[in-house]
Amino acid sequence: MNKKTGWIVAICSIFISILAHSFFLTEWRNGRYMVGPNDGLSQIVTFKKLLYEEFTQGNFFYSYSFGMGGGIFSQLGYYFTTSMFFILTVAVVFLLQSLSIIGQPDALFWAQSAVFISIGKLAFIIMTAWFAFYQLVKNKLAAFTGACIYGLSVIYFRHTGFWEFFTDAFLWVPLLVLGAERVIRERKPALLIVACSLTLINNFYFAYINLIFLFIYAVFRYVIKIDENEATLWEQLKLYTVSVILSFGISAFSFVTSVYGFLHNLRPAYDQKINWFALSDDILFSSRTIVLPAVFVLFLFIFSFYKNRTYLLFVSISGLLIFLHFSPMAASAFNGLSAPQYRFEYLLSFTIGGAVAAGMTMLSKVGKKSVLVAASIGLFIYLIARWIYILFDASEQDLKTDMVIYAIAIIAVFILYAFNKIRRFPVILQMAVILISIFTVNTYQEHTLWNVGDLYKVSKSYINSEEYDGDEQRQLINEIKDRDPDPFARIDWMTDTRNNTPIIQNFNGFSVYSSILNRDLLELYWYDLNIDMKRESVSRYAGLGDRTNLHSIFYGKYFIKGKNGKTGDVPYGFSKVLENKHYEAYENTNLLPFVRTENTAYSEDSLKNAPPLAREHAMLEGIVLENADDEAKPPQVNNIIGDSELKTVDATYENGDLSVTGDRGGIDVIVPDQDANKAEDYYISFHLENKAADELYELRVNQYETSRKSNKSIYKTGVNQLTIRVPAQEKISIRLPKGEYKLEDLKLYAESYELLEEKKEESPPEARINWNKNKLNINLKNEKNDRFMVIPVPYEKGWEVTVNGKKGELEKANYSFIGIPIASGENNIELTYYPPFLKLTLAVSAVFLLLALFYCRRIKKLGS
Structure with a gap:
């Protein structure tokens, strides 16, 4: 492949990608964006905003603003922390900001930029897929058509609209296949090691799905041989095994931390029945995740294609994946044996693209009769399917009609091709296939994403409204900050069900919404203190149930409510300090210091049968530890x-x-x-x-x-x-x-509240606090000779502490927070956070990278 071809493919990929986003580009001009109203606004744009701000400030490891505080790698690794495309996006956006072309990116900016980021990503996906298919079919135009089938799939736009980081998985599938082919055909593992390492680093969850696909591809590829001089079974097994092991080692610095965060999450076991098979989806017209391209349906019935080994390979894997699409048990397996989630169909889009690319190379050898037979069967299938679907499901008739029209158009083009085999017609035919794919995804965007998926709700006016990020809300928060510059103060406030409001509006809060959270904090809410969040959910925590003791202990300094809210929502002891037309801000008059010292220690076990109020009193009177040396008698409260x-x-x-x-x-x-x-x-x-x-x-x-x-x-x-x-x-x-x-x-x-008010009157310890990125320095004078210090920062693996220059001991205190044994007098305490196992995994990654280089060089020498 020469540079000219590369540039042509790149330009065509960008052009196709722009056309595929025509619907959302039109809506963008009207102030509406390619972002889902739920997770899109609640998670995707907010985490982009948070990570961009942290990264550009040189903070890569810990965020005090993520809920009550959390590790960037361990709890956000599932999203964007190690996403290479997001990191590239951050670099571009930072350059634009540095040149004063744009201002400080906020949630609105990330919503507005979504369609342009998607255009760039899709263009790159098409280019990568083209290169993979070209290596397999050796036909540039056919490979490009197959790449467009892959990229212009409904699941790409579904993922982009609702969970943008899901689409990163599209990038690595072509590289994994190319890597497997290099192993099979040339006995060279380098590209496979690179591809596996990249997918493992980028996102551990989709690496799991992609590696399952790699296994499926390797099995089918061994059975369906394409070249004569392919590696033997033993050679393939050896190269695959070593390559995957080396890839896991190279990716250890990212993969291990992210997986640890996943394992340290808390999710109830999925206990509902999972069926092996459920015919519940319409994959010809209106499926949310896969709509079979009409050209692929036609190719299924051109039986001479099956003589081509590449076509047979891709159509066979496609058949398996179509079957798995109708299996909730398979959806569960692809989701880590948890609840069924249909997120793997992008793999089917890839294999369909491969089948189409291979089929296009054989069209010139197909007779009129074969084309007419395939066209007749295809037309019959679409018309009968439309009649059956409308008979039993009258919804989305317009969408079904449009899809039938597109299918008929493809069938008509193929019939014309059968009777007009002029030299230019194959180009026209493939251009028609790509054009129909563009129409299909734009129709899907309008019908399924825009209307059914409610993306029409996401607009500039909504993002700037009081339902999401209103001016009055920001004004009140800024007034609080102006009157009280305390950098650690937390404000109990969120809009409606937007648990990530603190991230959006730039304050420290008590709420967060993320698929992966600190298990200890979730246990604090669910079991230890039984805090109601006003909305049951496994992936959120919010507020402190309006319980004043908890606000005072966890440094909840302010509380905001709408004026139309109920008076009883305000916790006891909070006094109104600010207000505007629609909102009121209250200050906690019983706030306890950020750094507290205590002498009395209660064990969690001693409080095992105590009610939540007694546990609150224990945290006021002393400190609760997993294993206390002494057994202080638990506080008593009376059940009346x-x-x-x-x-x-x-x-x-x-x-x-x-x-x-x-x-x-x-x-x-x-x-x-x-x-x-x-x-x-x-x-x-x-x-x-x-x-x-x-x-x-x-x-x-x-x-x-x-x-x-x-x-x-x-x-x-x-x-x-x-x-x-x-x-x-x-x-x-x-x-x-x-x-x-x-x-x-x-x-x-x-x-x-007598106990709280007594505690509040005690003289706070003298403490100077400095928090810089992932380091928290506390200079504490322990004049009361207390044994423990406790701070309202969540306990999490990765924290290390030194006290007066010596390595100290971290305790999980008050169920989920950091406690430290201290000495009498002055204590110079330094807390440092690094992602769990970072130093060890960086060393492992370096060693395995060197081993991979040595291994690939050795293989190259043996092969030369």
Whole structure:
């Protein structure tokens, strides 16, 4: 291949990519963007914003602004941290910002740039796929047609619209196939090692899927031999095994840390039945993940093609992947044996592209009869399929009609080709195939992504609205920062269900939404302190349940609410300090210092059966450790439910079974004399399960509202023990929608906050704090001779500590945070965070890179 050919392919790839994005480019001019309204806005643009800011400030390892704080590699490695295309994007954007062509990139910028980033990525995917297919079919135009079939697949645009980083996986499949071919044909492993290493570094999750595909390809490729002088089975096994082992070693610095973060996440086991087979998708017209190109359907019935070994290879793998597409069990296997997720169909798009590329090279040898037979069968299939689908599913008729029209157009072009085999017609034919592919994906973008997937909701006006990132909200946050420059202060605020609002609006918060989170923090919410997040979810945490003790312990300094919100939402002891037209800001009058020292230690085991309020008191009176040396007696709180009266409202309640007969019914708890309890708040705890299998429902406790997932949801936590804080009132009303529930283990506790207020009056330790990137320096004077220091920074593998120049000991304190044993007097403490196993894995990567170079050179010498 010469440079001229390379430039032509590059230019054509960019041109095709632009045309494939025509719909979204048009909408971009109207202020609407190629970003999903849910994960796209909640995760993709926010994590890009966060990582861009951290990377360009030279901070690569830890972010205090990610939820309550978290490792950039371990918790964001699944997204963009090691994405090579994102890193390239960061470099380009940073250059544009440095030249003052653009301003500071915010969430709006990343939404606006999405379509242009996608154009660049798709062009690169087409070029890479063209090179792979050209090596296999030795026909430049046919290879380009196959590459376009691969790139212009509906799953590419689905992934880009909803989860952009998913599309990185497209980049490495052609390289993996090329690497396998080099092993098979030339017995050279270098390219395979490079391809495997890149996919492992880029994203561990899709590396898993891609390596499964590599295995499938290697098996089929051994059975279907293309060249005469191919490597033997033993030679292939040896080269594959060594190459993959070397690749894992080279990628260790990225792969190990990301996998550790995944394993240190907390997800309930998926316990629903998974079927082996389910014919539930329309792959000819309206599937969300794969729509078979009409040219591929036609080629299936040109039976002479099967004599070509390359075509047979790709069509055979395609057949297997089509079958797997209809298997929830296969979808589960590709998702790590978890809930079925259909994310692997880009592999099918690649093999279909390969089949089309191989078929195009044989068209000149196909007779009229063969073309007419294939065209007749294809037309029959499309017309019958449309009739059946509309008969049983009347939805998306316009989309089905458009797809039939495109199929008929391809069939017509092939019939014309059969009767007009002029010299230029193969070029016209393949241009028509590419053009129809462009029409298909633009139609898919409009019907499936825009209308059904709600991408039409993502606009400049929405992003700048109060529902996402409003001016009034930013104004209030900036006023808080102006009056209080404390860099560690946390503000409890998020818009609606946007848990990543703190990232969007540039403040330290108590909420985050990410597929991978710190397991200890999730356990803190779900089990240790039983904090309700106002929305059940396995991949989020949010707020502190309006519980003042927790705000004070975890440095929750401010609280923001909308003026239309309920007064009871404001935690006890928070005083209004700022407001504007629609929002109010409150300051915690009982805030405890960021650095606390304590002498009393409670073990987690001693508090195992204690209620959440008693655990809060333990964290106020001292420090809770996994294994405390001494056994301090746990604080006691009294359950007063026995002194309370229960009354049903539009419901019946017997032996823990609650039947709500009205639209909104339940139980009223009439509490005993509040003066006797000195209650400012009540904590009411209970076990709640909805007996209906598939209903999401709302729970209200007085003014407090929270939502619970259906029993069939894959995002259900499985935690049914709830603790709700409500301001002290004579009556506590538990309200649920009409239905059948299990409601048991009712407990009620009164909180007077005397302990918190006493603690707040104590003299705080003298501490100077400096946090620079991944290093936190604390100069502490321990004049009270306390034994422990605790800070509201999440405990996470990767933190190292020195105290007065000597290596110190880190403790997991207060269930999820950092505690450090300290000495009397002055303590100079340095905390440093590096991704788990970074030093070891960097050494491993360096060693394996050298081994790979030596191995490839040795193979080259043996082959020469």
